[in-house]
Structure formats: structure tokens, C-alpha cells
Amino acid sequence: MTAASVSFRAVGRAFDTNAGRRQVLRDVDLEVAAGEIVAILGPSGCGKSTLLRIAGGLDHASAGVVSVDGTAVVPFDPRSAVGFQEPRLLPWRTVAGNVALGLPRGTSKTAGRDKVARLIELVGLADFAGHRPREISGGMAQRTSLARALARNPGVLLLDEPFGALDALTRLKMQDLLLDVHAAAPTTVLLVTHDVDEALQLADRVVLLGSDGEAPGADIRQIVVVPGSRPRDRGSAELAELRGRLLDGLGIDRHGAARGIEATTTIPHYPY
Amino acid sequence: MTDASHAALSTGAAIHDGAAVRVAVNSGTTSIAAGREASVPPEPSGERRRLVDRRWFRILGGALIPLALLALWQWVSTSGLVPLSQLPSPEMVWLAAVDLAQRGVLGLYVAISTQRVFIGFAFGAAAGLALGAIVGLSRLADVLLAPTLGGIRAVPSLAWVPLLILWFGIGEDSKVILIAIGAFFPVYTIVSAALRHVDRQLIEAGRAFGLHGLALFATVQLPAVVPSVLSALRLALAQAWLFLVAAELIASSMGLGFLLLDSGQNGRIDRIFLAIILLALLGKLTDSVVALIERWAIRRWA
Ligand SMILES: Nc1ncnc2c1ncn2[C@@H]1O[C@H](COP(=O)(O)OP(=O)(O)OP(=O)(O)O)[C@@H](O)[C@H]1O
Numbered sequence: 298m299t300a301a302s303v304s305f306r307a308v309g310r311a312f313d314t315n316a317g318r319r320q321v322l323r324d325v326d327l328e329v330a331a332g333e334i335v336a337i338l339g340p341s342g343c344g345k346s347t348l349l350r351i352a353g354g355l356d357h358a359s360a361g362v363v364s365v366d367g368t369a370v371v372p373f374d375p376r377s378a379v380g381f382q383e384p385r386l387l388p389w390r391t392v393a394g395n396v397a398l399g400l401p402r403g404t405s406k407t408a409g410r411d412k413v414a415r416l417i418e419l420v421g422l423a424d425f426a427g428h429r430p431r432e433i434s435g436g437m438a439q440r441t442s443l444a445r446a447l448a449r450n451p452g453v454l455l456l457d458e459p460f461g462a463l464d465a466l467t468r469l470k471m472q473d474l475l476l477d478v479h480a481a482a483p484t485t486v487l488l489v490t491h492d493v494d495e496a497l498q499l500a501d502r503v504v505l506l507g508s509d510g511e512a513p514g515a516d517i518r519q520i521v522v523v524p525g526s527r528p529r530d531r532g533s534a535e536l537a538e539l540r541g542r543l544l545d546g547l548g549i550d551r552h553g554a555a556r557g558i559e560a561t562t563t564i565p566h567y568p569y
Numbered sequence: 570m571t572d573a574s575h576a577a578l579s580t581g582a583a584i585h586d587g588a589a590v591r592v593a594v595n596s597g598t599t600s601i602a603a604g605r606e607a608s609v610p611p612e613p614s615g616e617r618r619r620l621v622d623r624r625w626f627r628i629l630g631g632a633l634i635p636l637a638l639l640a641l642w643q644w645v646s647t648s649g650l651v652p653l654s655q656l657p658s659p660e661m662v663w664l665a666a667v668d669l670a671q672r673g674v675l676g677l678y679v680a681i682s683t684q685r686v687f688i689g690f691a692f693g694a695a696a697g698l699a700l701g702a703i704v705g706l707s708r709l710a711d712v713l714l715a716p717t718l719g720g721i722r723a724v725p726s727l728a729w730v731p732l733l734i735l736w737f738g739i740g741e742d743s744k745v746i747l748i749a750i751g752a753f754f755p756v757y758t759i760v761s762a763a764l765r766h767v768d769r770q771l772i773e774a775g776r777a778f779g780l781h782g783l784a785l786f787a788t789v790q791l792p793a794v795v796p797s798v799l800s801a802l803r804l805a806l807a808q809a810w811l812f813l814v815a816a817e818l819i820a821s822s823m824g825l826g827f828l829l830l831d832s833g834q835n836g837r838i839d840r841i842f843l844a845i846i847l848l849a850l851l852g853k854l855t856d857s858v859v860a861l862i863e864r865w866a867i868r869r870w871a
Pocket residue numbers: 312313314321339340341342343344345346347348382
């Protein structure tokens with residue numbers, strides 16, 4: 298499937314809870330171009346997973362619309378694939394069997410087997426293809442889950458903290474893997490992450506979700522366009538500046554600022 | 570290793586909280602606990618296995634108390650502490666078995682009782698699987714059917730007997746139907762509860778990857794409940810033996826239940842002991858066979 302554009306128009310979501318109605322998201326407006334990688338950052342509980350679930354048709358917006366390629370998202374939209382925040386692997390299937398679950402319906406047996414083997418190789422689990430989920434580590438399970446989502450070959454790839462449980466080295470490897478896959482078969486990626494550096498490394502744009510502390514619910518606080526083409530130099534000064542700005546947005550004091558050292562802005566705020 | 574699921578057969582309401590399946594059945598007095606945890610040894614690993622996990626020790630350990638009981642029985646009955654008319658000696662029971670076997674009725678009774686149990690169990694379990702699946706998967710069916718079935722389940726088993734005899738006579742039909750009723754409810758209750766409690770996140774993942782309807786059932790829900798289904802079948806089998814005796818005690822001319830009743834009326838306490846021991850052995854034997862299948866299923870599916 299070819300990459301699809303995603304558009305959020307005035308999307309809001311409120312949940313009915315025992316304590317009454319709780320607004321989680323409000324007025325989210327975002328246009329994601331086909332093939333773009335957008336990272337979603339925000340404090341825990343602000344509604345990142347909820348936004349992703351709405352985009353995939355796993356949840357529905359209580360206000361506004363989300364559309365993929367111009368048509369509204371349908372429940373469990375076949376145009377998108379989800380990498381869940383939890384691995385959600387079928388315990389009775391092997392790693393290979395779980396990845397195969399992601400294959401689009403109608404994939405031939407041999408083509409499916411080849412693709413599964415390739416993906417398992419890519420995520421570095423070739424030696425564990427025959428293992429059950431309870432026999433592998435949390436990080437391996439997460440990579441299996443990523444491979445399963447990639448197997449779908451979706452128009453929109455929705456990844457909810459796909460690298461959260463990985464060690465630093467594996468995390469960098471998987472980030473590169475995602476970029477390779479994206480370069481080979483362009484797809485639109487919405488990626489939720491807690492890691493500012495990861496967002497800057499992977500994304501074309503970084504969306505910062507958060508609440509202004511007055512109106513209930515989170516909306517888009519900031520959109521940062523990440524300059525330069527991938528792979529990016531992890532140590533560049535430009536990225537360091539953006540990093541500081543995003544950390545500010547997340548309410549984290551950046552090093553120095555708290556001690557009264559002025560940060561120099563070398564990059565204009567978006568839009569330029 | 571599986572979760573600490575236990576299936577306990579007891580009277581009361583049906584609850585399922587993920588860790589325990591309690592099944593309410595209309596049997597009244599019997600309580601059978603089938604500990605799945607206990608029946609599955611941990612997978613072999615590099616470290617030394619504990620003594621209680623070794624097969625020979627488990628077999629030997631399980632036989633210890635029956636053998637001790639047998640010895641105690643022999644001692645009490647021959648020492649004259651209890652008159653033989655109250656407690657026959659093991660030898661008398663053995664001779665009664667040989668006697669009945671020589672008349673050709675022992676094998677016949679065992680065969681006819683086993684046949685009734687198996688046929689009734691097969692029908693009851695099949696119906697329980699079907700209705701359990703329907704009620705467990707469909708909220709509408711749950712709303713429509715669950716209260717009625719719960720009501721029927723609450724009827725004590727013996728209450729069916731006069732009705733079944735009036736409707737189906739005292740032939741095989743009424744007995745097999747009674748046994749089927751007994752086997753139906755554990756399966757129906759456990760399977761419907763297990764299906765309703767399949768991990769929502771897994772179902773959602775299945776749907777997100779394009780599964781629905783029958784494909785979703787076959788890929789996610791069915792494999793998830795296979796261990797519960799096997800536990801349910803085990804309980805249903807035990808329940809079937811229970812109902813067999815109820816059926817045969819009332820109206821029959823063959824079978825172990827008949828042997829019990831007939832011997833009671835003739836004061837043949839040796840034969841009563843024989844019938845009870847045979848029921849214990851047959852019940853345990855059939856249960857062990859299903860337990861083996863259950864163990865395999867848990868290893869395969871959990
Ligand atoms: N089904 C639901 N019913 C009620 N409240 C919900 C539901 N799903 C999510 N919420 C609420 O919505 C809020 C946002 O949840 P969400 O999972 O989207 O957060 P998140 O940004 O992904 O957090 P994290 O970074 O910790 O994963 C939470 O406060 C949560 O309690």
C-alpha cells in the first residue's frame with residue numbers, strides 16, 4: 298500500500314468516567330502529508346495513545362474528524378497498522394506466528410513466509426523465530442510487535458512508544474531500522490515517544506501535546522519542524538537547540554536555564 | 570507455566586475473575602477441585618528438578634495414602650474392632666468381585682455404566698460448548714439466554730428424575746439425558762465465562778490486524794480458552810459419573826448404581842464396597858485421561 302495522508306480536524310475526545318465526563322483531547326488540528334514521519338511528544342497521560350487510537354479507528358473522536366487520504370477513518374481501519382504501547386502478542390503463537398498475524402489478508406503462503414522471515418531478521422530475532430512470547434524478553438516482544446506492524450505494509454503506520462522497552466544500543470538500531478524501512482517503502486508514520494532525541498532523530502516534524510492548564514484536555518502546544526535530512530547528526534547544535542525548546546515545552550528545565558544562563562536561539566520558531 | 574487458574578466445582582453463583590473459575594452446578598453435595606497448577610509440572614530446565622516434580626515420586630506419593638488405607642482397612646476388619654457386617658474385609662470384597670465376574674455381570678455393569686457416562690457426557694459437553702460459545706461471544710445471547718439457563722442449572726439433579734421417567738420411560742434415554750444435563754452445566758458455565766474474559770487487548774489487536782467474526786474466533790478467542798475448555802470437560806466428566814449414580818439408583822436393572830441399590834436392599838455390604846471402589850477407580854481413570862489431554866493443551870496453548 299502506498300503512503301497515505303492523515304488529517305485531524307478539530308479532534309476532541311472526552312471519556313465518561315465514574316467521576317463524570319473527562320476531556321482528554323480538544324481541538325487537535327494536524328495535517329500529515331503522505332510519507333511524512335511525525336513524532337508526538339507529551340507528558341504521560343496527556344492523550345498521545347488516545348490520539349493514535351483514534352487515527353487507527355480503534356477509538357472514535359467525540360468531536361471532529363480524522364481522515365486518511367481524504368476519507369473518514371472507519372473502525373479498525375485497514376489502511377493503518379498499529380504497534381501498540383504493550384506488545385500484545387498471542388501467547389500460544391511463536392514469534393514468527395505473531396509477526397504473520399500482521400500480514401495483509403490474501404498474502405500467499407510462500408510470500409508470507411518470506412516476508413515474516415525477512416522482518417524477523419530485520420528486528421534481530423532470527424534466532425528466536427520459534428520461541429513463544431513468554432520465552433523472550435520485554436524488548437524482544439516489543440520488536441516482534443514492531444515487525445508485526447511492519448508486516449502489514451500499511452498506508453499509515455501508527456507506533457505507540459515502539460522502542461520504550463529497549464536498551465540504548467538496540468534502541469538506536471531499531472530507529473535506524475525504522476528509517477531504512479521507511480526509505481525502502483515510504484509510509485506515513487505517526488510515532489508516539491517520550492524521548493525528545495528520538496523524536497528529533499526520526500521525525501520530519503515533532504508535535505508537542507499538552508494542556509495549557511486552563512481549559513480541560515490537551516491540544517497541540519507546539520509543532521517543530523526538524524531541519525536537515527535523515528540520518529541526522531545526533532550531536533548537531535541545531536538539534537540541541539530544538540531539543541531545549543521541546544524540553545521547555547514539556548516543562549523540563551534544561552541544563553543551564555535554571556541557573557540563569559540565557560540560551561541563545563539560533564533557529565527561528567516555526568513557521569519560519 | 571499457566572496462570573494460577575483453578576476450576577472448582579461447588580455450589581453457589583458463577584464467578585470468573587481471571588484467576589479462578591467457580592462453577593455452580595445443581596449437584597448439591599459434591600465438591601471437586603481440579604487444580605491445574607498441581608497437574609502441570611514446570612517445564613524441565615537446567616536446574617535440578619525438585620523431588621515433588623519427579624514423575625516416579627508423584628505416582629508413588631499419590632499411591633501412598635490409598636495403600637495405607639488398604640492396610641488400615643485390612644487390620645481393622647480382621648482385628649474384630651468392627652463387625653464384618655459393618656465393615657467387610659478387603660478379601661470379602663475381592664471375592665464378591667470374583668463372584669460377580671464369574672456370573673458375567675460385573676463386566677456388564679461396568680460396561681453399561683461407562684457407556685451411559687460417555688454418551689451422556691458427549692451430548693452434554695457438546696451442547697455445553699455450543700451454548701457456552703454463543704452466550705460467551707454474544708452480548709445479546711447473554712441477555713436472552715443466561716438467566717434461563719442459570720435457572721435450569723439451579724434445579725437439583727434428582728428433581729429431573731421423575732419427569733424424565735415420565736417422558737422417556739425407564740430405558741436408556743432418561744438416564745443418558747440426566748447425565749447429559751449433569752455434563753452440560755460445567756462446560757456451559759466455564760466456557761461462556763472464559764470467552765467473556767478473553768484479554769480485551771488481544772481481541773483488539775486481532776481486530777486491528779483485520780480479523781473479525783469467525784477468523785477472530787479461530788485466531789484469538791478459541792486458542793485463549795482451550796485450557797479452560799479442557800478444565801471444563803474434566804469437571805463435566807466427574808459430574809457425569811455423579812449423575813450416573815443418581816440415574817441408576819432410581820430406576821435400572823443394570824449398572825454400578827443398580828448394584829449399589831440392590832446390594833443395599835439385600836444387605837450385601839461387600840458388594841456396596843465393591844461398587845464404591847469401582848466408581849472411584851473408573852472416575853479417577855477417565856479423569857486421568859482427560860487430565861493428560863489437558864496438560865498437553867496447556868503446554869500448547871497457554
Ligand atoms: N477507555 C478510557 N476510558 C476512560 N479514560 C480513558 C480511556 N482511555 C484513556 N483514558 C484517559 O485518557 C487519558 C490519556 O490516556 P492516554 O493513554 O492517551 O495517555 P498517554 O498520553 O498515551 O500516556 P502515556 O504516555 O503514559 O502512555 C488518561 O488520563 C486516561 O485515564
